[in-house]
Amino acid sequence: MTRAAPGGGRHRARHRRPRPGPAVVLLVHISTALLVATAVVLTVRDGFHEPGKALAFATLIVVGELTRCAAAPGGHETAPLGAAGALAYALLGECGGTPTGHGVLQVTAVVAAGALAGAVPRLLGPPAEAGPALDHAVRRVLCGTFAAVCFQPIYNSGELVPWARGASYALFLLVLTVLTALYGALLAAFLLRARTGFPYGALLRDELRALPGIGTAVCATGAVIALAVAVAGLWALPVFCVPLLLTQLSFRRYEAVRAVYRQTIASLSRSTEIAGYTPPGHSRRVAALSCAVGRELRLTGQDLTVLEYAALMHDIGQLSLVDPVPAGATAPLPAAEQRRIARLGGAVVRQTGVPAEVAVVVERQADPCGEQPLPARIVRAVNAYDDLAADPATGPSGALERLRHGSGREYQREVVEALARVLARGGPGAEGPWQATAGGAARTFGTLRSLGAERAMPRDYGDPAAGPRPGPPKGRTGDTPR
Secondary structure, X not given: OOXXXXXXXXXXXXXXXXXXXXXXXXXXXXXXXXXXXXXXXXXXXXXXXXXXHHHHHHHHHHHHHXXXXXXXXXXXXXXXXHHHHHHHHHOOOEEOOEEOOOOHHHHHHHHHXXXXXXXXXXXXXXXXXXXXXXXXXXXXXXXXXXXXXXXXXXXXXXXXXXXXXXXHHHHHHHHHHHHHHHHHHHHHHHHHHHHHOOOHHHXXXXXXXXXXXXXXXXXXXXXXXXXXHHHHHHHHHHHHHHHHHHHHHHHHHHHHHHXXXXXXXXXXXXXXXXXXXXXXXXXXXXXXXXXXXXXHOOOOHHHHHHHHHHHHOOOHHHHHXXXXXXXXXXXXXXXXXXXXXXXXXXXXXXXXXXXXXXXXXXXXXXXXXXXXXXXXXXXXXXXXXXXXXXXXXXXXXXXXXXXXXXXXXXXXXXXXXXXXXXXXXXXXXXXXXXXXXXXXXXXXXXXXXXXXXXXXXXXXXXXXXXXXXXXXXXXXXXXXXX
C-alpha cells in the first residue's frame, strides 16, 4: 500500500490554477450588451423601418424561446423555432414583393428584444439556469448579427438584384445559413469552455456533431421562411413555422421520456446506499467526476452517456454480497475480489435494459488497466479516488497521490492526470467527498445535460449530517445477482 505524503494530504493546501473563464464570459456579455445598446440607440435615431414586420418576427422569436426544449435529441439547439425566426429576419430582403428597409442594427435590436423577452422566465429562475439562459441569449444575438452582416449590406447595395431570383438566390441564402450555424457552434463551444474549463476541441466537436440533426432543420427553415415571406408576405410565417413548432413539441416529449429513463437509472444506483453497502452520495459523486474527466479526455455524445450510466451503477454488484464491504470501498480489496464484484454488477446491469455498453464498462472496471476500455479506466480511477479521499488519514491530496503511484499498473496515467486537472480547476470532488456540496455536483450534471438524473437524487447526498443508511438485510445467502 502506498503511503500519502508526510503530514497527510488532508492538511495540504491545494493549489488551484486560476481560470479566466468567468472573466471571459463577463467580457462577452458586456460586449454584446454594448452592441445591443448601440443598435437600439442608432435604430431609434435613424427611424424604425417597418415596425409591423419587426414585431411579427420578434413575436416569433419569443414564442420559439418560450417553447424551448430541455435538450433536443441529437443536437444542442434547444429553441429551434427562435433560431429559425432570428435567422429568417436577418436574411429578409423582401416582404410580399416589396424590398425591406431594415439593416444590420435593426436586426440586432429586434433579435435581442425577442431573445431576452423569451429568456425572462429562466433569467428570473434559479441561478443555475440564469447563466446558461444569458449565454443562450447572447449566442442568439451574435448569430443573428453575423447573418445580417453577411446579407444585409450586400442586398441593400443592390448587387444581388441581377441574380436575386431562382435557385442561385436560394443557394446563396443556404450558404449563409450554414456559415451562421458554424459560427454559432464556435461561439457555443467558446462560452462552454470558458464556463467549464473542458477542452475546446472536444466541445467544438460535440457542437459540430449536432449540426446535421436539429441544426439542419433550423438552417432550412430559416432560409425557407425568408424566401416565402419575400413572395407571400407575413402570412408565410405561421404556415412555415407550424411544422417546426410541432417538431419542437415532439422533442419536448422525447426529452421527458429520457428524463424518466435517467431517473430510473439514478434510483437504481441508490439501492446500494439505501441498503447500507456504500456511503450516501458515492454513486452520484463518482458519476459527476467521471463525466468531468471524460470531457477532459475529449469524450462526447453517447460515450459520455454510457460513462455516466456506468459510473452511477458501478457498485451495484455489491448487492449480491453476503457481507458488505467495509465503508463500501472496493479500492483496497484484492484484485480478484474486485473483479468478482464487477462481474456480478455487470450481470445485474444487463437485466435492467440499459445499453450493453454500460454493462461492459461495469464488468471491466476491475480488469487489468491495459485491457480496459477508456470509460472503465475512468470509472476505476474516480471510484478509487472517492473511496480513498473519504479516509481521514488520506484526504483528497493523499488519494490523488496514491493514484499517481499506481499509474501504469492499476490506473492509466492519462486518466489520473486528467482527474488531477479537473480537481485543480475546482471540479466536483476537489474538496473531498465529505466537504463537496451538492450544488457542485448539480452544476456538473447540468453542464453535461444530465439534469434528469440529478433531480432523482435526494438533497442529502454527500451530506455527513444525513447519517448512515440502514444495514443490509440479514440472512442473505449466495452470491448470485438478485
